[in-house]
Amino acid sequence: MEEIEQTSSKQLRSLGQNGIVQPLLTDLYQITMAYAYWKSGKTKDHAVFDLFFRKNPFQGEFTIFGGLEECLKFLEKFHYSASDIEYLKETLPPSIESDFYNFLNTVSAEDVRLYAIPEGSIAFPRVPLMRIEGPLIIVQLLETTLLTLVNYASLMSTNAARYRMAAGNMKLFEFGLRRAQGPDGGLSASKYSYIGGFDGTSNVLAGKLFNIPVKGTHAHAYITSFNGFSELRNTCLEPKGGGPQRDLLQLALGHRSNLVPTFSVVESEASDGELAAFISFAIAFPDGFMTLVDTYDVKRFNLIPMPNTKRGQNNCSGSGLLNFCAVALALNDLGYRAIGIRLDSGDLAYLSNVARQFFYEISEKYNLPWFANLTIMASNDINEETILSLNEQGHKINCFGIGTHLVTCQRQPSLGGVYKLVELNSQPRIKLSQDVGKVTMPGRKDAYRLYGDSGHALVDLIQRSVEPPPELNQKVLCRHPFEESKRAYVIPTRVEKLLTLYWENGKIVQELPNLQQIKERVKQSLKTLRPDIKRTLNPTPYKVAVSDKLYTFLHELWLKSAPIGELS
Amino acid sequence: MEEIEQTSSKQLRSLGQNGIVQPLLTDLYQITMAYAYWKSGKTKDHAVFDLFFRKNPFQGEFTIFGGLEECLKFLEKFHYSASDIEYLKETLPPSIESDFYNFLNTVSAEDVRLYAIPEGSIAFPRVPLMRIEGPLIIVQLLETTLLTLVNYASLMSTNAARYRMAAGNMKLFEFGLRRAQGPDGGLSASKYSYIGGFDGTSNVLAGKLFNIPVKGTHAHAYITSFNGFSELRNTCLEPKGGGPQRDLLQLALGHRSNLVPTFSVVESEASDGELAAFISFAIAFPDGFMTLVDTYDVKRFNLIPMPNTKRGQNNCSGSGLLNFCAVALALNDLGYRAIGIRLDSGDLAYLSNVARQFFYEISEKYNLPWFANLTIMASNDINEETILSLNEQGHKINCFGIGTHLVTCQRQPSLGGVYKLVELNSQPRIKLSQDVGKVTMPGRKDAYRLYGDSGHALVDLIQRSVEPPPELNQKVLCRHPFEESKRAYVIPTRVEKLLTLYWENGKIVQELPNLQQIKERVKQSLKTLRPDIKRTLNPTPYKVAVSDKLYTFLHELWLKSAPIGELS
Known part of the structure; x- marks a missing residue:
């Protein structure tokens, strides 16, 4: 099908963004909070939020980070239109002061800074995918849209990468448009399955918008x-x-x-x-x-x-x-x-x-x-397990068309990415929880990936931003964030700073990779993971650690924030 | 939260449709097929397709039909733009004759007729949700987009209706935007969960576009x-x-x-x-x-x-x-x-x-x-089972905010709606399968819902369109489509013709209900179902039957189409 799957390389297409990605694509409570902050005089407060997830999807031990470009495009156009403000005036209580709407009319992402790990990188629980800094009200207003753009993109990229690992060198095509969550669910599925390792899609609009090979007979x-x-x-x-x-x-x-x-x-x-x-x-189609x-x-x-x-x-x-x-x-x-x-x-x-x-x-x-x-393509209700099972049985398929299970991510249809306040006006903030796993890491932080001799990643290390980066070939103390006795020294032969500044002064400040480059990053990034971490059955967890300083900082603040009860 | 959840009634908003719903939002094979049909001289062929599903979702015995209005809006704008055709020229093999692109340039849904059951109605396996008639090429080109628009809309409406039944009179709000399949997955979730029985959403854009109450603190x-x-x-x-x-x-x-x-x-x-x-x-928010x-x-x-x-x-x-x-x-x-x-x-x-x-x-x-x-709202990882379990335990919650499980339809993240050719140039067509359940019902058909004295629906009866409708208070023979011995007489006290003409001569030919009216139809429609069919645990299957004439027609064609093998 070489003839039919080829796409235009003649013409660079601008990577479009769905028009519905706009500031009102958010939860109402962001706007009610914005008013309450505004009313409390908190317009000058400066906040730091981390966007991260707590658990890898699909019972796996890695995640692919997707959606960054979409987030940056959203920041570019982040402002409320006259009709948005009109709608909010009708919708919010009449007691809201009209000056608030004048304020909303002026908001933009101009004063926001966004740091992120590169799109297409492997990522792990608790390590911020993004750190967003700026005026509290603005940064809070970004929450839902950023999560919407990152959660499904990352889930889908990860799912696709897992299918790719299961399928080895077989061709993989995404055929899921009719089973996706509506039109844009389908488009996102096509885009991020391509990034994650698929060879193309049946979705013609995805081909047109994202310059992805399209396929179909x-x-x-x-x-x-x-x-x-x-x-x-x-x-x-x-x-x-x-x-x-x-x-x-x-x-x-x-x-x-x-x-x-x-x-x-x-x-x-x-x-x-x-x-x-x-x-x-x-x-x-004599040639196809x-x-x-x-x-x-x-x-x-x-x-x-x-x-x-x-x-x-x-x-x-x-x-x-x-x-x-x-x-x-x-x-x-x-x-x-x-064919x-x-x-x-x-x-x-x-x-x-x-x-x-x-x-x-x-x-x-x-x-x-x-x-x-000759190509033998299979396309009936394929999922990751089917491919693994076919591999075991022995088969002669060299191409899969995959729909429902890929695009709906049936095994786990959502990534639980969250967005948490970690610092306000230079003071660390912590959110406590009965569930230790839900306690947030306070303060502005950086993250480093430490590599060993083999070229494999050993550990992701989260530190306070004020700490110097880990040094090459020096012992670095890595601690479990919550279990005091779990500590290890690591001597990295390579140190990768994970969070890079992508947005400042109202502009994207990095050259963004195209889809093919992001796809290549997924491939290279996965190569740095040990096979036992990537495997489907009982994968070894990848370690995410905190520095000794962050450990102490976290636990001191925790004790300070938790009220002491009395037995009665 | 009465103040905050109110939405504008002052201003009628046009129900917008996402701009990405366009003819290229389809599988490539629809376009390669179109070329092959065109090349074979089949431009005048007249086809009838049924859009239906084979199994109710969520281990239930009913489905709510959603997405009709979106389909009709899609038909209104069904034509290929110059840039679409440019893209196809670059993407399809160079051997494609340029007259085909001239042909594509002229296609529209002008000659298409679309029949459907009303949006918000209960629906059952095999009974066509839509019957689409018109030039083979055009009607084939509509397939993927119509399925995309109906599948998730119906799944989501059904899921929401099930939550509504579980929750009784409690308030239900959809909070799932950040966990949906991208921006439009979130918007569709808000819209169709409202139709299915939710009281509102946190999604502000859904509130603005669809005039749905929005809620948030x-x-x-x-x-x-x-x-x-x-x-x-x-x-x-x-x-x-x-x-x-x-x-x-x-x-x-x-x-x-x-x-x-x-x-x-x-x-x-x-x-x-x-x-x-x-x-x-x-x-x-002193009042909120x-x-x-x-x-x-x-x-x-x-x-x-x-x-x-x-x-x-x-x-x-x-x-x-x-x-x-x-x-x-x-x-x-x-x-x-x-509050x-x-x-x-x-x-x-x-x-x-x-x-x-x-x-x-x-x-x-x-x-x-x-x-x-005072209102007690609960919002942590709620699903249908949680609500049923809370009901059993006894609780004092009177409002739920529901996200992930609602919008991802975790229990079954996709409805398997299909689109099958049943007649071509007045000749019936059948698709055979090893799996009897996948054999299609040939020919142009109509469907009737027969009601009994109690007001409950007794059976959906599919007939050939040439047959007269079932008569009131007369014995009607209802047959299982595949099991010869399963037959029953039904004496209906009310007969509802299910498929109505919605689109003809390039126009919507019915007045379309607004969202509130569709929501009301869901409610009324569910009242016509016996409680044992609606219940969560081991629901009784609702019966879908064929007329005696359709039974004979189906089985004769089946025998005629299936080649006879030889033992060797």
């Missing part, structure tokens, strides 16, 4: 729309490179008769409607011939012996494969090479083995080496 | 942003109805001291930062005072005996409740009535009982009957 409806040869208004095709047209149908029928012994079928079993559909599709072969499922009615397979007595879709091979050979007569088949039902491991076996036999019989390597 | 960050009284730049408030300002903080401190015996706490245990935050919020009471979770450090509760020895957030009640009483001194509290962590059933008990006691002690009825 036909649906079952195309096959069922043909009943027989009489419906073909044209059966002729010009050979590749030119010359007089030849009758593709007659060529295919000739091949089909010759193939009957190979397939051990009775020719009358093969559907003529299906063959007619294949012929018409081949004439439309790829077809569904399971439209007329003959399993229940047809007992077709399969060559050289153990379960060969009663299980295959003879019609589709036979018709496909006949048309592929006819195309070959005219100098075209077919392959798509399996959308049944026992995919088994059917792919059967199909590949036929392709081998025909390859030998007709001396066409490429025929043995 | 403050986050934990608001509380943690205050350390003590010294940060309050103003503590005075004018009484309701006018008069000299009074010091709300002093009033609240007075009440707090008086409340200490009721709460059996030591006053020093109550956080002054929290009280300062409450005071500032009350001054900003509602606060989180669990920011400083004192459980681990404070062992506070609770009044009249069995588990009263060691479990409550004394600080938040005490501070809330003190401020609520201070507001009362100035003529304002507080209530929000619980965002801990044992919600237990804490709500404790809080209500305090409210009762204060209500009696201060002779303030309304105090006993």
